[in-house]
Amino acid sequence: MAVAEPIAASGPSWDPIVRITHWSVATAIVINGLIDEGGSTLHIWIGYGALAMLVLRLLWGFIGPAEARFSSFPFSLSAAIDHLTNVFSGHHKTHRSHNPAGSVMVYALWGMLTLTAATGVILETEPFPVEHRQQAMAQVDSHEDGEENELEEIVEETHEIAANLLLILAALHVAGVAVESRLSGRNLVRGMIRGQPTSRSQE
Amino acid sequence: MALAALLVLQTLCTVFFVADVVGDLILDGPDLHVVFEAAVAAALGVGVVFAGLEMRRTLERSRRAEAAVSVxxxxxxxxxxxxxxxxxxxxxxxxxxxxxxxxxxxxxxxxxxxxxxxxxxxxxxxxxxxxxxxxxxxxxxxxxxxxxxGALPGLERRSALSSASDGGPA
The missing domain is CATH 1.10.10.10 (Winged helix-like DNA-binding domain superfamily/Winged helix DNA-binding domain)
Known part of the structure; x- marks a missing residue:
């Protein structure tokens, strides 16, 4: 069967930029969300790295090849529900880019990632903390009155909530890919790892 | 792919510089040093966009070539x-x-x-x-x-090359 329908055997094949940004953001979420200590130097470095990858992916959404561009996977809840109904009733359509349910998840992940990164940057304006910088920051901090400290607490709280939601979304994303791959018989992970059409000819 | 790695590195540098500029602006205010850094950051940003466009052209070219071979x-x-x-x-x-x-x-x-x-x-x-x-x-x-x-131009080019190498290092 895989020989008869080589294209249907795997999902879309992604270009290098999509693949690199995807896996580096995924790694950053796992490390910063589950492993390292919030506010540590490593946490901040990884956070800025993830922000850079997010910026690159969003830029790629405007100037990248067709299947990476936003225009090829619009946000539509009704299309996502249609797609899920089809998948669970055994009707599978192939998509060149993200499938409609995947698109909704992608925008949700990007939104939460943006919120997490933005609040993280506000918490730590200086990306590469060095001793004297921290002292300078401490002086700035000491000039702040109570109102601003309260504001900072809100930002910190938002950062933590957004980060937890991001982890939940990521888990749902992984589960969604697993379920769809199983039900449709297409390995969606392969295109994100190996990308380009060689995966088809080796089928 | 080398171009993709370069693009990733450029983006990391751009975010580094932008963050650095913003940090300096908050701590020191706008002096000549910060203005220069801002210019560097902007140039890097433009570089990322151009490298991205070049990357897309490369991807599209290789896809066209593949399609042409199958045609x-x-x-x-x-x-x-x-x-x-x-x-x-x-x-x-x-x-x-x-x-x-x-x-x-x-x-x-x-x-x-x-x-x-x-x-x-x-x-x-x-x-x-x-x-x-x-x-x-x-x-x-x-x-x-x-x-x-249909391939005469290629033949001419090859014969031109071989005659050039004939007359070359003697």
């Missing part, structure tokens, strides 16, 4: 089928002729088709007669001739 191999198969039809080859003769073009010898073709070598030899003789050639090399030449007819 070319399809077109060659069509060309062969067209000739076979014009020569009114029987299905068996067309089969044998195609194997012959692919370089199989009489014994191999006989084995592949499950027929006697004598039959294959007779079929090949009929193919040559219908095509108006006297051997396999001439049969192949009909197709390569058609292919090369």
């Amino acid at each position: 070319a191999s399809g077109a060659f198969a069509e060309l062969i089928a067209g000739y076979f039809e014009r020569w009114r080859l029987t299905p068996a003769e067309a089969d044998v002729a195609l194997f012959a073009l692919k370089g199989f010898d009489v014994a191999e073709i006989a084995e592949l088709r499950g027929s006697a070598a004598g039959t294959v030899r007779a079929q090949l003789t009929r193919v040559y007669a219908k095509a108006g050639v006297s051997n396999r090399t001439q049969l192949l030449a009909i197709f390569t001739d058609d292919l090369l007819a």
Whole structure:
């Protein structure tokens, strides 16, 4: 069967930029969300790295090849529900880019990632903390009155909530890919790892 | 891919510089140093966009090339089928002729088709007669001739290169 329908055997094949940004953001979420200590130097470095990858992916959404561009996977809840109904009733359509349910998840992940990164940057304006910088920051901090400290607490709280939601979304994303791959018989992970059409000819 | 790695590195640098500029602005206010850094950050940002556009062009070019190769191999198969039809080859003769073009010898073709070598030899003789050639090399030449007819500029370039290297390091 895989020989008869080589294209249907795997999902879309992604270009290098999509693949690199995807896996580096995924790694950053796992490390910063589950492993390292919030506010540590490593946490901040990884956070800025993830922000850079997010910026690159969003830029790629405007100037990248067709299947990476936003225009090829619009946000539509009704299309996502249609797609899920089809998948669970055994009707599978192939998509060149993200499938409609995947698109909704992608925008949700990007939104939460943006919120997490933005609040993280506000918490730590200086990306590469060095001793004297921290002292300078401490002086700035000491000039702040109570109102601003309260504001900072809100930002910190938002950062933590957004980060937890991001982890939940990521888990749902992984589960969604697993379920769809199983039900449709297409390995969606392969295109994100190996990308380009060689995966088809080796089928 | 090297270009993708470069693009990733450039983006990391851009975010580094932008964050650094913002940090400096908050701590020191806008002085000459910060203005210069801001210019560097902006230049990097523009560089990322251009590298991205170049990357897309590269991707599209390689996809077009792949498509062209598949079109070319399809077109060659069509060309062969067209000739076979014009020569009114029987299905068996067309089969044998195609194997012959692919370089199989009489014994191999006989084995592949499950027929006697004598039959294959007779079929090949009929193919040559219908095509108006006297051997396999001439049969192949009909197709390569058609292919090369469009490739004269490449030939000229190659001969120009070889004459340049002839007159070169003497």
